[in-house]
Amino acid sequence: MQILHTIDALRAALPGPGACAFVPTMGNLHEGHLALVRQARTHGLPVVVSIFVNRLQFAPHEDFDTYPRTLERDADLLRGAGASFVFAPQESELYPQPQTFKVHPDPAIADILEGHFRPGFFTGVCTVVMKLFQCVQPRVAVFGKKDYQQLAVIRQMARQFALPITVEGIDTSRADDGLALSSRNGYLSPEQRQQAVALSQALRQIANRVRLDPSSLHVAEAEGAATLMAQGWAPDYLTVRRRDDLLPPDAGDLAGPLVVLGAARLGTTRLIDNLEF
Numbered sequence: 403m404q405i406l407h408t409i410d411a412l413r414a415a416l417p418g419p420g421a422c423a424f425v426p427t428m429g430n431l432h433e434g435h436l437a438l439v440r441q442a443r444t445h446g447l448p449v450v451v452s453i454f455v456n457r458l459q460f461a462p463h464e465d466f467d468t469y470p471r472t473l474e475r476d477a478d479l480l481r482g483a484g485a486s487f488v489f490a491p492q493e494s495e496l497y498p499q500p501q502t503f504k505v506h507p508d509p510a511i512a513d514i515l516e517g518h519f520r521p522g523f524f525t526g527v528c529t530v531v532m533k534l535f536q537c538v539q540p541r542v543a544v545f546g547k548k549d550y551q552q553l554a555v556i557r558q559m560a561r562q563f564a565l566p567i568t569v570e571g572i573d574t575s576r577a578d579d580g581l582a583l584s585s586r587n588g589y590l591s592p593e594q595r596q597q598a599v600a601l602s603q604a605l606r607q608i609a610n611r612v613r614l615d616p617s618s619l620h621v622a623e624a625e626g627a628a629t630l631m632a633q634g635w636a637p638d639y640l641t642v643r644r645r646d647d648l649l650p651p652d653a654g655d656l657a658g659p660l661v662v663l664g665a666a667r668l669g670t671t672r673l674i675d676n677l678e679f
């Protein structure tokens with residue numbers, strides 16, 4: 403496995419356009435990331451994993467400075483998972499000058515949910531992902547469904563820019579108690595880690611209730627929020643949406659397919675999760 407820190411070195415090492423599979427990450431890797439790498443490997447192409455904490459997608463009050471940077475450990479895990487290349491550029495390499503050209507996604511999908519609570523987030527994500535796509539030129543790019551809206555936005559970007567890249571979404575890897583694996587879980591105290599299970603439980607509760615009685619949608623969402631708050635969480639949103647455009651379902655959509663998405667804060671840690679049903 404080669405670790406490359408510059409775009410020139412990466413381009414020199416890679417086999418050429420359309421000849422690799424790509425997994426973009428922000429590092430501090432866990433089993434969820436490794437599942438993406440395993441999926442990427444199924445294409446029989448060398449797998450490139452990027453590790454880059456992208457300042458553009460963090461608001462000034464968010465955790466850019468404290469986000470864990472664990473390159474040596476990440477490289478060991480990726481070697482074990484069979485990645486061929488790690489692209490880990492410094493900020494000055496990817497952004498040698500202020501990134502004034504940006505990719506602005508459609509507000510209809512990018513200014514709701516995460517984009518509402520993290521204004522500019524998806525512009526930061528799309529800009530860096532487009533740039534990483536230019537550097538890596540993959541045939542396939544693999545993303546987690548844990549970041550469900552991100553996957554939807556990237557798919558739309560790839561389609562609308564006719565990128566020659568297949569975007570794949572992979573099911574969320576979870577801890578035994580149901581908590582979605584996430585780098586930010588590391589911010590939780592042992593006590594908060596116990597409470598954290600309530601997020602996936604609330605999503606399941608809402609999905610089960612709406613599946614049984616679609617007319618209970620809004621009651622189910624409110625009860626799910628109450629379950630979360632009883633466990634000490636402060637929900638940003640907890641809402642059932644159509645899977646394709648992430649808009650609220652009309653009466654005719656309630657037979658599915660749907661997804662319930664949630665974001666909530668436990669102390670200073672903000673986590674997201676979702677469940678398709």
Ligand SMILES: Nc1ncnc2c1ncn2[C@@H]1O[C@H](COP(=O)(O)OP(=O)(O)OP(=O)(O)O)[C@@H](O)[C@H]1O
Nearest residue numbers: 427428429434545546548549574575583584585586
């Ligand atoms: N539990 C998981 N299961 C599957 N994919 C995941 C999981 N967690 C993250 N991913 C995916 O890994 C890729 C890189 O995500 P990232 O490095 O931000 O990890 P993260 O754990 O989501 O971090 P954070 O806690 O900061 O949100 C994304 O495509 C993301 O959806």
Ligand SMILES: CC(C)(CO)[C@@H](O)C(=O)[O-]
Nearest residue numbers: 426427428456527530549
């Ligand atoms: C896709 C991504 C690597 C862009 O910085 C990030 O948003 C993430 O880790 O999900």
Ligand code: BAL
Nearest residue numbers: 428459460523549552
């Ligand atoms: N996992 C998505 C990246 C972020 O929260 O910034």
